[in-house]
Amino acid sequence: MARRRQAVTIKHVAADAGVSLQTVSRVINDGPNVRPEMRERVQASIEKLGYVPSIAAQRMSGAKSYLILALNDRERTIEDWRKREGSDWVDQMLLGGMLKCAEHGYRMMIELVDTHSDHVERELGAALTALQPDGVILTPPHSENPLITGLLAERQIPFARIGTRVEGPGMRITMNxxxxxxxxxxxxxxxxxxxxxxxxxxxxxxxxxxxxxxxxxxxxxxxxxxxxxxxxxxxxxxxxxxxxxxxxxxxxxxxxxxxxxxxxxxxxxxxxxxxxxxxxxxxxxxxxxxxxxxxxxxxxxxxxxxPIAETASRAVEAIIESDGRSVDSDEVLVVPGSLIERESTAPPRNG
Incomplete structure (x- = not known):
């Protein structure tokens, strides 16, 4: 029977680079007071050993989770999935959001929350506590639900609100x-x-x-x-x-x-x-x-x-640029749509 490959830990990286565990931790978490040559040495050991930082360990250190959470309406999403009628809203969100996250070393998850539930605050609060995201993307109708936006603002979690011009906390993005x-x-x-x-x-x-x-x-x-x-x-x-x-x-x-x-x-x-x-x-x-x-x-x-994918991408970008700070913007970012002409339109027969 083949032996299971031993997981690479932060201790292996520290030993290979010849530095302390604290130094490796500061490099991983982009902390201060690390000399450039020391940062390069640790990074080289990380790449050499194929070390992947543990999200759990990062959270324990109080660092970023590098996770962005997108909230979609549970009832409508499940209904669309069950009908299998070709709606690809979630697919397009993942396309734009996940690719942009990957560019910056983040991960994206989609959570379904029932905006009509009397327990929406408790439900969302449990998800935030379990996942500890660095930011949240809200889609309609969540983007205009004051219980949800109020909870995120209270916890000072950066969030983007897609599909709304309604004033309130968070960053607003529409598709015109x-x-x-x-x-x-x-x-x-x-x-x-x-x-x-x-x-x-x-x-x-x-x-x-x-x-x-x-x-x-x-x-x-x-x-x-x-x-x-x-x-x-x-x-x-x-x-x-x-x-x-x-x-x-x-x-x-x-x-x-x-x-x-x-x-x-x-x-x-x-x-x-x-x-x-x-x-x-x-x-x-x-x-x-x-x-x-x-x-x-x-x-x-x-x-x-x-442009759902592009909108999700811009939302991820805005959250990452906020660098963990809760941002309220008076401006509305507009991502314009386009008209795709096909066979269902023509001049009127007797026009």
Whole structure:
């Protein structure tokens, strides 16, 4: 039987470098009062022996954990996973966040927390105590939950709030929802559409209101009335079906629809097919998010690409740059989305 390889410890590094354990600890934890030549010698021994510092040991020394925690809504995330409908929000967060963490020697974890729970503070407090992250990334609706932001501020943990412009503690980062909705609407108007319908997302998310505002602004700037062109959804496929039935069931139906996410756009596409409305000849359709769903529908959906990976990357960057200090910023960092044109949009048939 092969012998198990002995784990390399800080004692091995100290012996190889010919220095004290305290010196190795200061080098690992980027502490002060270490001469450059001594730091180089210890670092060379670490690389030679393949030593990986223990996170537990680092925490005991009071140093950084080099861990960034991202919080996502438990209920919606699990629902998306179980439906297996192609939502890749968590994948994209990990893509951007983990790669940026790796550049700086950090690790990233995602924790699911129920923002509706009466015990959200206790639940989050337990996670913070167990993991002791150097920073936290909040996604909607957590980014606007005062219980969560208040707890993080009280503990002086640096955190970034994605998808919100609401004032409060922490660093705010948005994906320019209003500007993206306006861009999509203006694109449809440029094709010659004058009756552009809109399907909103859940009111639980402030970004839903910003997307609606972008559509309304673009329509108003073009001198167009939006009466009977608005329908309420909640980001689910089923709500997209109901909203589309309302919009497309009118005698003077819209010739184009902007849906606030891909699942609702898919609902609109299926309703149009059932009603014999051809896409894009009779109805142009644009969705938000640009998840894998948008590429594999027939026709493929023109979509606003939400830069989730880039946003998560910028959030990690902001937390690392804070260097452990709780930072409140009056400015909102905007990471703009882009319009990906595919086969679901065209000039109106009788335009």
């Amino acid at each position: 929802d209003e500007g993206s909705a306006r861009k999509a609407t203006e694109f449809l108007l440029g094709l010659g559409h004058r009756r552009v319908g809109f399907i909103s997302g859940s009111r639980e998310y402030s970004l839903s209101g910003r997307r609606e505002a972008g559509w309304r602004t673009a329509m108003a700037d073009a001198g167009l009335d939006v009466e009977d062109l608005y329908a309420v959804g909640d980001f689910s496929y089923e709500s997209g079906v109901r909203a589309s039935e309302k919009l497309l069931g009118q005698s003077n139906r819209p010739t184009a629809i902007l849906a606030s996410n891909d699942q609702m756009a898919l609902g609109a596409l299926d309703v149009a097919k059932r009603m014999g409305i051809e896409v894009p000849e009779d109805l142009s359709l644009i969705s938000f998010d640009n998840t894998p769903l948008a590429r594999f529908t027939r026709p493929a959906l023109t979509a606003i690409d939400q």
